[in-house]
Amino acid sequence: xxxxxxxxxxxxxxxxxxxxxxxxxxxxxxxxxxxxxxxxxxxxxxxxxxxxxxxxxxxxxxxxxxxxxxxxxxxxxxxxxxxxxxxxxxxxxxxxxxxxxxxxxxxxxxxxxxxxxxxxxxxxxxxxxxxxxxxxxxxxxxxxxxxxxxxxxxxxxxxxxxxxxxxxxxxxxxxxxxxxxxxxxxxxxxxxxxxxxxxxxxxxxxxxxxxxxxxxxxxxxxxxxxxxxxxxxxxxxxxxxxxxxxxxxxxxxxxxxxxxxxxxxxxxxxxxxxxxxxxxxxxxxxxxxxxxxxxxxxxxxxxxxxxxxxxxxxxxxxxxxxxxxxxxxxxxxxxxxxxxxxxxxxxxxxxxxxxxxxxxxxxxxxxxxxxxxxxxxx
Ligand code: PLP
Numbered sequence: 001x002x003x004x005x006x007x008x009x010x011x012x013x014x015x016x017x018x019x020x021x022x023x024x025x026x027x028x029x030x031x032x033x034x035x036x037x038x039x040x041x042x043x044x045x046x047x048x049x050x051x052x053x054x055x056x057x058x059x060x061x062x063x064x065x066x067x068x069x070x071x072x073x074x075x076x077x078x079x080x081x082x083x084x085x086x087x088x089x090x091x092x093x094x095x096x097x098x099x100x101x102x103x104x105x106x107x108x109x110x111x112x113x114x115x116x117x118x119x120x121x122x123x124x125x126x127x128x129x130x131x132x133x134x135x136x137x138x139x140x141x142x143x144x145x146x147x148x149x150x151x152x153x154x155x156x157x158x159x160x161x162x163x164x165x166x167x168x169x170x171x172x173x174x175x176x177x178x179x180x181x182x183x184x185x186x187x188x189x190x191x192x193x194x195x196x197x198x199x200x201x202x203x204x205x206x207x208x209x210x211x212x213x214x215x216x217x218x219x220x221x222x223x224x225x226x227x228x229x230x231x232x233x234x235x236x237x238x239x240x241x242x243x244x245x246x247x248x249x250x251x252x253x254x255x256x257x258x259x260x261x262x263x264x265x266x267x268x269x270x271x272x273x274x275x276x277x278x279x280x281x282x283x284x285x286x287x288x289x290x291x292x293x294x295x296x297x298x299x300x301x302x303x304x305x306x307x308x309x310x311x312x313x314x315x316x317x318x319x320x321x322x323x324x325x326x327x328x329x330x331x332x333x334x335x336x337x338x339x340x341x342x343x344x345x346x347x348x349x350x351x352x353x354x355x356x357x358x359x360x361x362x363x364x365x366x367x368x369x370x371x372x373x374x375x376x377x378x
Contacts (some may be wrong), residue, residue: 007348008328009119015252016341026049027368029356030341032168034202034286034312036230038267039278045270046263058262060254061246062089066265069272070238074221077275078200078211085243088250089268091260093198093224093237098124099249099256100194100220100239101160102298109159114145115349116315118168118196122349130159134349139317144169147181154189161191163212165198169348169355170315173203176210193219198237201228201279203310204287213240220245227312228273229271230282236260236268286312286359293365300373312359315345316354321376327354338371 016026028035049055061067066089071082090096097120105111107129112136113121122132135153137143150161163182165174174182184194195212200223203209213221220241225231237260239249253259260268271278293314294307301320308314323330327344331354334340345353358365 003071004352008332008344012331012335012341012343014178015335016339019335019339024339025220025333027338027340027364027371028360029358030343031359032312033232034282035231035361036282038231038234039229039274039281040273041274041278042229042231042234042240042267042270046267049263049266055262058089058259058265060259061250062087062259063262063265063269066272069269070223071240072212073272073275074213074223074240075248078209078214080213080221080240081340082212082213082240086240086246088204088239088246089260089265090237090239090249090253092226092235093196093222093258094120095253095257096220096222096237096239096249097121097162097194097196097322098127099252100222100241100245101125101128102252103245103248104160104192108157110155110157112150112153112158112161112191113349114149116143116167116169116345116353117162117346117349118164121162121164125160128255131157133158133223136173136350143167143172143315144174144178144220145182147185150185151189152241154191158189158191159211161186162194162196164196165212165369166197166209166310167205168199168311169313169343169345171311172249173207173311174210174311176215179210179212180215183211183212183219184198187216187218195219197226198222198224201275201283202286202312204283204290204307205309207309209310215240225268225271228282229268229275229278234261234264234327236264289358289360289362289365292362293356293369296366296369300369301376312357313357314356315348315350315353316356318345318354319331321372327351330354334372334375337376340368340372340375
């Protein structure tokens, strides 16, 4: 399943890279990064660390100062009550998901995944011989998993529920009441919850972000500097959760990656210490890009697409492009003929849509959207 779904995405990324290498302009709506420079505070801290620290192995679970600051961040920002024993620093949020699933899953277990989902969830579950069970959600319900859908898919083999709040690719943002209800069902039915919260600071229009860590002890929170502080390439993520699980994940990390890069951990420490300043700079820039993207799109395509409350992406129905093609065929044509890189909805488990990132600079967004308009009405 996973191979088929990702092949079009891989082909689109490779074609985009080939075209770029040939010096062609590629309109990049396929990015998963906030396209922003690392904040000067992060860079200063790294220069300082290189000048004054020995850059050697860090403890496997992370530099103690960083673990402490990370737990303090979750506690102050999201009403959690984590200690350093509940905290692990990893090489990106993705490794938290990988390590947790490797530890928790055995062959034949079922992992409940609301769709549209981030592409890696089913693929990681399959690596450990578990079965991804896809729970479809609906656009008219803001792509939120409903308690009924969850209940209807739980079987004796269900082991993990993955929640992604705020969501990629739809920008879905759950309220406290909605999360409480889902967590209660999970508790009653003995499901362990992994809550992927790597977009927690990329929330717009003053809406509150609620962490599942505030509401339940029986949950693993996946966090990261990648999106929140525009630091994708530094590769620093965090797991927060029950001590036993964190201990097992630390042991796994000790025999695999050994931990996140030490230099990057100093960068992450600076980002967390200056989190208010950095995350609001990132959020403000992305909010402007979101508004610019949607205002321009709605004007060019004569429609009323709603702006998502969070995230970096527009999840757009194909009917707006007057095409009968599948999402993979449409995206392949866009990159091949017009150098426009988008990701097909099927990669996220939802046919009939494409994902366009609005995280690039406005000039590129404008040129790319105009090029897209010309494809639709030459
Ligand atoms: N979770 C979601 C929903 C994502 O979109 C991504 C990256 O695109 C990740 C996790 C992984 O982030 P990282 O490994 O860079 O921390």
